[in-house]
Amino acid sequence: MKKNEQPQEMTYAAAMAELESILAKMNEPDPDIDSLAQQVTRAGELIRFCRERLLKAEAEVTEALNGQEEGARQE
16 A cells, blocks of 8 residues: 555555554654654544545445335335
8 A cells, every 4th residue: 555545545454554553653652753743644634535435334224124124115
């Protein structure tokens, strides 16, 4: 995965993997203070991306379930 890859171009799993990598770097005994601000900014972008993907998936599942309920009522 490319470091400069935009969240919209990646999958949820790739975003989570990058977030875990950032977290691991931040938890190191001597984190790179010079890149800390960039890492926090990137983490924020990835968190927003993941939240949006989860909300979209939730809406799609709800819509699908509502569609199944409607179909069952018509039978």
